[in-house]
Amino acid sequence: MVFTMFSCRYSYGCTCGFSSNQQRRKLYISSVGGEERSPAEYASLQQALKERNTQRDDLLLKIKNLTDKNKVYKTQLEKDDLSQKQLQKILQKSHETQLAERETLLTNLQEIIAEHETKILSLEEQIHGNISNPEDTKQAPETKTGSSKLIEQIRQLQQEKSELFSELATVKLQVEICERDHVETITSLQENLTKIETDNSRIQEDLVKLKNKDNIIDIGIESINGKNHLNKIQTDRFKKEIGKYHVRASSIGFSSENEQIQILQEENERLEELLSGFQSKLSKAESTLSETETKYREEVLNLSKENQKISRLLRDTKADVTCLQAREPEVMTKIERVEVEVESQKLNQKLSESQKEKSTLEADVQDWKEKYTEAANEISELQEENKQYLKQLQKNVTEVIEMEEKHEQIVEELNERREKRIQEVKDEVEEEMKNLRLKNSMMHSKISTINLLFEQLVESHRLLRKQASQFPHVLALTIDTVKKEAIGAIEDINKRNQELVDKYHREMKLRKKYHNELVELRGNIRVFCRVRPTIKEDGISSSSQIVVTFDPYDDGLLFIANKSRSQVFEMDKVFNENSSQTEVFEEVRSIVTSCVDGYNVCIFAYGQTGSGKTYTMEGPVSDPGINQRALIELFNETRERGTDWEYTISVSVLEIYNENIRDLLNRNDDGSKLEIKMKSDGGGLYVPGLSTIQVTSLNQVNQVFMTGQKNRATATTNLNEHSSRSHALLCIEVTGLNRTTNTRTKGKLNLVDLAGSERVSRSGADGPRLKEAQNINKSLSCLGDVIHSLRSKQNHVPYRNSKLTYLLQDSLGGDSKTLMIVQASPAAQNVSETICTLNFAQRVRTVQLGSATRQLETGDINENTVSTPSRSPLPHSPYHSPSLINKTPSNSKTPLNNKTTSNNKTPISARRALTPRNKPK
Numbered sequence: 001m002v003f004t005m006f007s008c009r010y011s012y013g014c015t016c017g018f019s020s021n022q023q024r025r026k027l028y029i030s031s032v033g034g035e036e037r038s039p040a041e042y043a044s045l046q047q048a049l050k051e052r053n054t055q056r057d058d059l060l061l062k063i064k065n066l067t068d069k070n071k072v073y074k075t076q077l078e079k080d081d082l083s084q085k086q087l088q089k090i091l092q093k094s095h096e097t098q099l100a101e102r103e104t105l106l107t108n109l110q111e112i113i114a115e116h117e118t119k120i121l122s123l124e125e126q127i128h129g130n131i132s133n134p135e136d137t138k139q140a141p142e143t144k145t146g147s148s149k150l151i152e153q154i155r156q157l158q159q160e161k162s163e164l165f166s167e168l169a170t171v172k173l174q175v176e177i178c179e180r181d182h183v184e185t186i187t188s189l190q191e192n193l194t195k196i197e198t199d200n201s202r203i204q205e206d207l208v209k210l211k212n213k214d215n216i217i218d219i220g221i222e223s224i225n226g227k228n229h230l231n232k233i234q235t236d237r238f239k240k241e242i243g244k245y246h247v248r249a250s251s252i253g254f255s256s257e258n259e260q261i262q263i264l265q266e267e268n269e270r271l272e273e274l275l276s277g278f279q280s281k282l283s284k285a286e287s288t289l290s291e292t293e294t295k296y297r298e299e300v301l302n303l304s305k306e307n308q309k310i311s312r313l314l315r316d317t318k319a320d321v322t323c324l325q326a327r328e329p330e331v332m333t334k335i336e337r338v339e340v341e342v343e344s345q346k347l348n349q350k351l352s353e354s355q356k357e358k359s360t361l362e363a364d365v366q367d368w369k370e371k372y373t374e375a376a377n378e379i380s381e382l383q384e385e386n387k388q389y390l391k392q393l394q395k396n397v398t399e400v401i402e403m404e405e406k407h408e409q410i411v412e413e414l415n416e417r418r419e420k421r422i423q424e425v426k427d428e429v430e431e432e433m434k435n436l437r438l439k440n441s442m443m444h445s446k447i448s449t450i451n452l453l454f455e456q457l458v459e460s461h462r463l464l465r466k467q468a469s470q471f472p473h474v475l476a477l478t479i480d481t482v483k484k485e486a487i488g489a490i491e492d493i494n495k496r497n498q499e500l501v502d503k504y505h506r507e508m509k510l511r512k513k514y515h516n517e518l519v520e521l522r523g524n525i526r527v528f529c530r531v532r533p534t535i536k537e538d539g540i541s542s543s544s545q546i547v548v549t550f551d552p553y554d555d556g557l558l559f560i561a562n563k564s565r566s567q568v569f570e571m572d573k574v575f576n577e578n579s580s581q582t583e584v585f586e587e588v589r590s591i592v593t594s595c596v597d598g599y600n601v602c603i604f605a606y607g608q609t610g611s612g613k614t615y616t617m618e619g620p621v622s623d624p625g626i627n628q629r630a631l632i633e634l635f636n637e638t639r640e641r642g643t644d645w646e647y648t649i650s651v652s653v654l655e656i657y658n659e660n661i662r663d664l665l666n667r668n669d670d671g672s673k674l675e676i677k678m679k680s681d682g683g684g685l686y687v688p689g690l691s692t693i694q695v696t697s698l699n700q701v702n703q704v705f706m707t708g709q710k711n712r713a714t715a716t717t718n719l720n721e722h723s724s725r726s727h728a729l730l731c732i733e734v735t736g737l738n739r740t741t742n743t744r745t746k747g748k749l750n751l752v753d754l755a756g757s758e759r760v761s762r763s764g765a766d767g768p769r770l771k772e773a774q775n776i777n778k779s780l781s782c783l784g785d786v787i788h789s790l791r792s793k794q795n796h797v798p799y800r801n802s803k804l805t806y807l808l809q810d811s812l813g814g815d816s817k818t819l820m821i822v823q824a825s826p827a828a829q830n831v832s833e834t835i836c837t838l839n840f841a842q843r844v845r846t847v848q849l850g851s852a853t854r855q856l857e858t859g860d861i862n863e864n865t866v867s868t869p870s871r872s873p874l875p876h877s878p879y880h881s882p883s884l885i886n887k888t889p890s891n892s893k894t895p896l897n898n899k900t901t902s903n904n905k906t907p908i909s910a911r912r913a914l915t916p917r918n919k920p921k
C-alpha cells in the first residue's frame with residue numbers, strides 16, 4: 001500500500017507537475033534558493049513602474065500643454081500674419097490709389113496747363129497780331145509766371161512720383177529677395193523633414209525587426225538609445241537651422257513682418273515635428289514598457305504559481321522522505337528480510353530509478369537557481385537601463401523645456417520686433433498720409449488758383465476778343481490818321497532837313513570862302529592831304545590794317561587810330577583813297593592857273609616812300625597826275641585868254657640828288673655841276689646851264705616828260721629806288737604879253753616830287769645809301785627850318801642851307817602861292833610815319849607867308865629880270881585873278897629881295913619843332 005502511494009505520488013509528479021511544464025518546474029527549482037528576495041524585487045519593480053507611469057503621465061501632460069501652447073501660438077501667429085497681410089494689402093492699395101490719384105491729378109493739371117498755355121499762346125498771337133493793348137500786355141506776363149510756376153510745381157511732383165516709384169521698386173526687389181530666401185529656407189527645411197521622416201521610418205522598421213526577436217529588452221534599450229541619438233541629431237539640426245536662419249535674416253537686413261511670421265511658422269513646424277517625434281517615441285517606449293510589464297507580470301505570476309507548486313511538491317517529498325526515514329529501520333529490516341527472503345529485482349530497479357530521479361531533480365533545482373539568479377541580474381540590468389532611460393527622458397524633457405523657453409523668448413522677441421515694426425510702418429504710413437494730405441490740399445489750393453487764373457484768363461480772353469473784333473476798324477482808322485500825321489511830319493522834317501542842308505552847304509561855302517580869303521590874306525601855305533589806297537606791298541597781315549578814317553561831313557578832317565586812341569588832323573582838304581587824279585587836280589586847278597596871272601606857285605608832294613607822291617605828281621600814263629594836267633590846263637587857260645594875250649610856256653626838268661642838281665632834259669656828260677645863282681640885277685634866282693624848253697603843245701609836253709624820265713633812268717639801274725632818294729622838280733614859267741595894254745606877266749610854277757621822308761634808322765641804310773638818306777634828311781630838315789622861320793616871321797629865312805630850299809626860295813617866299821600835298825599810307829605798319837608827316841603838315845599849315853603878289857609889269861619884258869612884286873590880296877577869288885589890275889599892297893617887302901644872308905641861324909629848338917625828321921648825324 002505504501003509503495004502504491006509512493007508510486008502514485010511519483011506518477012502524479014511525473015505526469016501532472018514536472019513533465020508537462022519544464023520551464024515552470026525550473027523556476028520552481030530556482031526559487032528554492034531565493035524565495036525571500038523575489039516579492040520585494042517585484043514590489044520595487046512595480047513601484048518603479050508606477051513611478052515611471054506617473055513620470056510618463058507628467059511628461060504627457062507637459063507635452064499636451066506644450067502642444068496646446070504651440071497651437072495657441074500658431075493660431076496667434078496665423079492671425080497676426082493674416083492681419084499683417086491685410087494691413088500690408090490695405091497700405092499697398094492705399095498707396096497705389098494715392099499714386100493713381102496723384103497721377104490723374106497731374107495729368108489733369110497738365111491738361112489744364114496745356115489748355116491754358118494754348119489759350120495764352122492764342123491770346124498772345126492775337127495780341128501780337130494786332131496793336132497791343134497796354135492793360136492786356138500787363139496781364140500776359142503775370143499769367144505766364146503763374147503757369148511757369150505751376151509747370152515747375154508739376155515737374156517737382158513728377159520728380160517726387162518717380163522717386164516714390166523707384167522706392168517702390170527697391171522695396172519690391174527686397175521683398176523678392178526675401179521671398180527667394182524664404183523659399184530656399186522652406187526647401188532646405190523640407191529636405192530636413194524628409195530626412196527625419198526617412199530616419200523615423202528606418203527606426204520603425206528596426207523596431208519591428210527587433211520586436212520579432214526574443215530579447216525584447218535589449219532591443220528596447222537599443223531602440224531607445226537610437227531614438228535618443230536621433231533626438232539629439234534632430235535637436236542639433238534644428239538649432240543649426242535656427243542659427244542659419246538668424247544669420248541669413250541678419251545678412252539680408254530685412255525683418256519684414258512676413259519674414260518674422262515665416263520664421264515663427266517654421267519654428268512652430270519644427271517644434272511640432274519635434275513634439276510629434278517625441279510623442280511617437282514616448283508612445284513607442286510606453287507600449288514597449290507596457291508589453292514588457294505585462295510579460296513580466298505574467299512571468300512573475302507563472303513563476304509564483306510554479307513556486308507554490310514546487311514548494312508544495314518539495315514539502316510532500318520532504319514528508320515522504322521523513323516518512324521513509326522513519327520507516328527506514330523497518331523498511332531496512334523488511335528489505336533485509338525481503339533481500340533475504342525475496343531479493344526481488346524490481347524493487348532494486350525502482351530504487352535506482354528513484355535515486356536517479358532524485359539526482360535529476362537536484363540538478364534541475366540547481367539549474368533553476370542559476371536561471372533565477374540570471375533573471376534577477378537581468379531584472380536589475382533592466383532596472384538600470386530603465387533608470388538611464390528615465391534620465392534620458394528627463395534630459396529630453398529639460399531640453400524640450402529649454403527649447404520651449406527659447407521658443408517663447410524668440411516668439412516674444414519676434415512679437416516685440418513685429419510690434420515695433422508695425423508701429424514704425426504705421427508711423428511711416430501716417431507720416432506719408434499726412435504729407436500726401438498736405439500735398440493734396442496744396443494741389444487743391446493750386447488747382448483753385450489755376451481755376452481762378454483760368455477764369456481771369458477766360459475773362460481777359462473774352463475782353464480781348466471783343467477788342468480784337470473792334471480792333472481792325474480802330475486800327476485802320478488809327479493807321480490812316482498816323483499815316484497822314486507821319487507823312488506830314490516827314491515832309492516837314494524833309495523840308496527842314498533840306499533847308500538845313502542847304503544852309504549848311506551855304507555856310508560851308510562861306511566858311512571855305514572866308515577861310516580861303518583869310519589864307520590868301522595871311523599867305524598861309526595851304527596843305528592838302530591825300531591818302532593812297534592799300535596796295536599789295538602793304539601785305540595782308542594785321543600790320544596792313546587800315547588805320548586812317550575820314551569825316552563824311554567835313555573834307556578837312558582825318559583820323560588816325562594809333563594804339564587804341566584816335567588822333568584827329570585838320571587840313572585844308574583831305575583826299576581819301578577813292579579820290580581820283582581828276583578830283584585832286586580840280587582842287588589845285590585854280591592855284592595852277594593863277595600862274596598865268598603872274599603868280600609864283602609852288603606845289604610840292606611830301607611824304608614817306610611809297611605813300612603816292614610820284615603817283616599824285618606824275619601819275620601813270622593812263623591817268624596822269626598834277627604835272628601833266630597842270631601843263632594842259634595852262635595851255636587851255638592861255639588859249640582861252642583870247643587874242644589880247646600872248647603867252648609862252650617854258651619848261652625845265654631837274655632833280656636834286658645828294659645835294660647835286662641834275663638837268664634831266666640835257667645829259668651833262670662833262671661832269672660840271674649845276675649851281676643856283678642870283679641874277680645880277682637881284683631879280684631872282686636861276687640855274688645857269690639848266691635847259692629850258694618852250695612848249696606849245698601837249699605832244700611837246702609828253703616828249704619833255706619822256707626825255708626827263710629817260711635821263712633819270714640812265715643815271716641809275718633802278719629808277720624807282722632812285723626816285724625815292726632824289727627830289728624831282730618840274731619848273732614851268734609862263735610869261736604873258738597883253739598887246740593892247742603892253743602889260744607883261746611872268747608866273748612860275750614849281751611842281752616838286754620830294755624824296756621819301758622816312759627816318760634813316762628805319763630805312764636801315766649804310767654806305768652810299770646812308771649818304772643819300774642823310775642828304776634827303778638834310779634837305780627836308782632845311783625845308784622845315786625855312787618853314788619855321790617863315791612861320792615865326794623871322795628876319796632871316798635859311799633858304800641857302802640846302803639846294804632844295806634855295807631853289808624853291810621864290811616859291812616859298814612871301815609873294816608866292818604854296819601848296820603842300822601831304823601823302824599818307826593807310827596801313828597800320830606806317831602809322832608812326834604817317835603821324836609824323838601829318839604833324840609836320842599841321843605845323844606847315846600855320847605858316848603865314850603873307851599874301852601872294854603877281855609878277856606884273858608894263859612895258860618890254862626884260863629877260864632874266866623880274867618886276868617889283870606887288871602884294872595885294874585878291875578881292876574876288878583866292879586862286880583866280882580875273883583881271884590883271886595891279887594892286888600893290890602897302891607891305892611890299894619880299895624875302896626874295898631880301899639879300900640878308902648873314903643871319904641865317906635858326907634857334908635849334910624852333911628848328912627842331914619844325915624839322916620833319918631829325919637831322920642825320
Ligand SMILES: Nc1ncnc2c1ncn2[C@@H]1O[C@H](COP(=O)(O)OP(=O)(O)OP(=O)(O)O)[C@@H](O)[C@H]1O
Pocket residue numbers: 531532533535577607608609610611612613614615616720723724725754755756823
Ligand atoms: N591814289 C593812288 N591810287 C592808286 N595807286 C596809288 C595811289 N597812290 C599811290 N599809288 C601806288 O602806290 C605805289 C607807290 O606810289 P609812289 O611810287 O607814287 O610813291 P612815292 O611816295 O612816290 O614813293 P617814292 O618816295 O619811293 O618815290 C605805286 O605803285 C602807286 O601806283
